[in-house]
Amino acid sequence: MTGTSVAPGPTPLGRQAARGGAVTMGGQLLRVAVQAVSLVVLARLLEPEAFGYLAMVMALVGVAETVRDAGLANAAIQARTLSDAERDNLFWLNTVVGAVLTGVGIACAPLVAAFYGRPELADVTRWVSLSFLVNSLATQHRASLVRGLRLGAAAVADVVGPAAGLCAAVVVALAGGGYWALVVQQLVAASVMSAGLVLAARWVPGLPRRDVSVRPFVRYGSNLLGAQLLGYATRNIDTVILGVRFGAGVAGLYSRVYQLMALPIRQVTWPANRVALPVLSRVQDDAARYRAYLLAGQTVLLHTIVPALALASALAGPVVEIVLGARWAAAAPALAVLAIGGVLEAAGFAPGWVLQSAGRTGALLRFTLATRPVVVLAVAGGSWFGMTGAALGYAASTAVVWPLGLWWVGRVAGAPARALFGNGVRAFVSHGAAAACAALVVRLLPDGGPWLAVAVGVAVWGAVLAVQVLVWRRLRGDLGVLRRAAGLVRRPSASPEPPPPQASSQEESS
Numbered sequence: 001m002t003g004t005s006v007a008p009g010p011t012p013l014g015r016q017a018a019r020g021g022a023v024t025m026g027g028q029l030l031r032v033a034v035q036a037v038s039l040v041v042l043a044r045l046l047e048p049e050a051f052g053y054l055a056m057v058m059a060l061v062g063v064a065e066t067v068r069d070a071g072l073a074n075a076a077i078q079a080r081t082l083s084d085a086e087r088d089n090l091f092w093l094n095t096v097v098g099a100v101l102t103g104v105g106i107a108c109a110p111l112v113a114a115f116y117g118r119p120e121l122a123d124v125t126r127w128v129s130l131s132f133l134v135n136s137l138a139t140q141h142r143a144s145l146v147r148g149l150r151l152g153a154a155a156v157a158d159v160v161g162p163a164a165g166l167c168a169a170v171v172v173a174l175a176g177g178g179y180w181a182l183v184v185q186q187l188v189a190a191s192v193m194s195a196g197l198v199l200a201a202r203w204v205p206g207l208p209r210r211d212v213s214v215r216p217f218v219r220y221g222s223n224l225l226g227a228q229l230l231g232y233a234t235r236n237i238d239t240v241i242l243g244v245r246f247g248a249g250v251a252g253l254y255s256r257v258y259q260l261m262a263l264p265i266r267q268v269t270w271p272a273n274r275v276a277l278p279v280l281s282r283v284q285d286d287a288a289r290y291r292a293y294l295l296a297g298q299t300v301l302l303h304t305i306v307p308a309l310a311l312a313s314a315l316a317g318p319v320v321e322i323v324l325g326a327r328w329a330a331a332a333p334a335l336a337v338l339a340i341g342g343v344l345e346a347a348g349f350a351p352g353w354v355l356q357s358a359g360r361t362g363a364l365l366r367f368t369l370a371t372r373p374v375v376v377l378a379v380a381g382g383s384w385f386g387m388t389g390a391a392l393g394y395a396a397s398t399a400v401v402w403p404l405g406l407w408w409v410g411r412v413a414g415a416p417a418r419a420l421f422g423n424g425v426r427a428f429v430s431h432g433a434a435a436a437c438a439a440l441v442v443r444l445l446p447d448g449g450p451w452l453a454v455a456v457g458v459a460v461w462g463a464v465l466a467v468q469v470l471v472w473r474r475l476r477g478d479l480g481v482l483r484r485a486a487g488l489v490r491r492p493s494a495s496p497e498p499p500p501p502q503a504s505s506q507e508e509s510s
Helices: 013-045 048-061 063-067 072-078 084-107 109-116 121-136 139-147 151-174 180-201 215-246 248-282 287-314 316-323 326-347 349-357 361-413 417-444 450-471 473-490 504-509
Strands: none
Touching: 013 151, 013 180, 013 248, 013 316, 048 063, 048 109, 048 121, 048 180, 048 215, 048 248, 063 084, 063 121, 063 215, 072 084, 072 139, 072 215, 072 248, 072 349, 084 109, 084 121, 084 139, 084 215, 109 121, 109 215, 121 180, 139 151, 139 180, 139 248, 151 180, 215 248, 215 361, 248 287, 248 316, 248 326, 248 349, 248 361, 287 316, 287 326, 287 349, 287 417, 287 450, 287 473, 316 326, 316 450, 326 349, 326 361, 326 417, 349 361, 361 417, 417 450, 417 473, 450 473
């Protein structure tokens, strides 16, 4: 196979992006469905302490899952050209990193157990560490699929792996395995997913070559890795603090509602990131097309994530009772607050697209170094008031970081910060107001059970949003972006390339 370049193929880029996003979104919907089934089923088979054990371990050693990628997957995707020899060397570099991290995780298992004062966590840490090597073997295979916008094949592996892991976990849980069901789930999912990616990529790495340098990839990846590590630490510091301060039970409750909050974010941002990075990297020399794709991508992202999170916050009690069961009701206030923070976190993905696609990972690292301490301090301070306090700290810090991120990408990369801010505000206000009305109506209802509450809440949200669309012209423009993006997916392949979906309101708001 010859070197892979970013030269455009016969399919227009706009349609490639839309279809790639649709395929990946479909796969992600299935993946999220598997995760939702896992939440519902395993929450009823296992005690909160079981989830707490895994969450406490992953909060510490799970950092290796970020390190084993080393930012090299995105470096390969973003590169203007990538030869076979460079890709082979990147594969071996990722594999060596994964093997070293597995060894470090196994060696540090007693330290993890001692840190939490739970001897049983030593064996959990050793077995979980094996997944770092397994995942590293398919890092560049996944990057190859994403770079070529062969997203359907990657989507299949991303669904089959978690499904296999869930089946294995259910078997172990029914056999009385307790928290070992979750460990088996991790290992089986990683093994099946990696095998699927390797088969789908259809290439066998050659031997490493010393005469081929990958230093530009390592330089790009090292800056990105630094930012990702800081992001990982701030996303997991709450679980670590709650586990140390209040034990596995509270950590388990918090980890479940955090995962529930993260479901809609992962559902949309996973496919969006896979499409945004290669597409924006291809058009980075065309300022007008870059701006159009960036704003359209952010609009689609916001108007699919924000409604789900706004409703999750407004209807937190019924949602927790339906998904996790009545014994998890104490975690509902934390979910309501976490969902608000999740809205602002999702809005921060667009600045990351800009810096990564432009190769400005150094600027991304500097921004992360400046802002992540704010998140850590806010979460640590809030944790004195329990898991809801930790959630409040997370939400408050994201409210500060998001506008700072827009200012930063406007300053260092010339991104349309005002237009990005306007897109975000319209999504927050429109869906937030509709969800607030839904919460008010549900609160006034007589107790008819969680299903009735959710049904009424969704109906009220839809009615209020429809009224806003009728009277708010710019909101109509934003929702029109979604309609035109869907039109690109259905457009016949023989038609000429259309302009990227772009609402007129986006231009006006800048």
